[in-house]
Amino acid sequence: MDRDSAKQAAAEAAVQFVSDGMCVGLGSGSTTAYALEFLGRRIQAEGLDVRGVPTSFATERRARTHGIPLTSLDDVPTLDLALDGADEVDDAFRLIKGGGGAHAREKVVANQADRFVVLVDPTKEVERLGTQFPVPVEVLPMAATPVMNALEAAGASPTLRTADAKDGPVVTDQGLWIIDARFPGGIDAPEALNRMLCDRPGVLDHGL
Known part of the structure; x- marks a missing residue:
């Protein structure tokens, strides 16, 4: 199939x-x-x-x-x-x-x-989360850089999601931006990453 x-x-x-x-x-x-x-x-x-x-x-x-x-x-x-x-x-x-x-x-x-x-x-189906797809993190535009810095400190390679057909970032239905956080080799501790993102000012939600 x-x-x-x-x-x-x-x-x-x-x-x-x-x-x-x-x-x-x-x-x-x-x-x-x-x-x-x-x-x-x-x-x-x-x-x-x-x-x-x-x-x-x-x-x-x-x-x-x-x-x-x-x-x-x-x-x-x-x-x-x-x-x-x-x-x-x-x-x-x-x-x-x-x-x-x-x-x-x-x-x-x-x-x-x-x-x-x-x-x-x-x-x-994967053995380890993050091996194929990044974790999307929805943020206030003003918080994008601080959140990206925090993700880098957590071992991620974050990038701001942009659209091919236009200049600038992708805007969600809430009017916010998305950071795609890639983790080389996958995510070591999904629960800890969840807590870190949920506690981070400027983050609305994320894809875990």
Whole structure:
């Protein structure tokens, strides 16, 4: 099975967790995009009464395209299920997320769900986090340099994420910047890195 087929298989399997009457968190990324397509098909074919809470503007647009009714955490603070992808997952079920820059909203939505289902294909499985993907760190623009210095002290090679099609940094849905922190050889202590980033002024959230 090629990678694209594996993504579709993971997405189709995950959508089977959705049942009538559910409120579902809708994640971001390429695998979740397939899940939105399959969920839209189920809604149309089975007449499911389902409402989704999107984690990004891009997901909101895709969900509407596939006919998925949407709501928000203002109206539905507790969700039955959240579906989302990941960039990496290790054998302890620790993840790196945020390749698309929506990790802060993804975490909020996942935290409000009774069940969180992660859609991954075999290429996302790693023995050590950070070996394939950087950890995205969402920061206030004024805090970018201090946070990059702190990441360097923690052994990372941080770079400010920029878009090929324009000058300047990528801006998140929150109006903030993203630092991609690469760790040569992987991350030694994910829990310690999580604590350091969560305690750092100027960091909104990160992809661990």
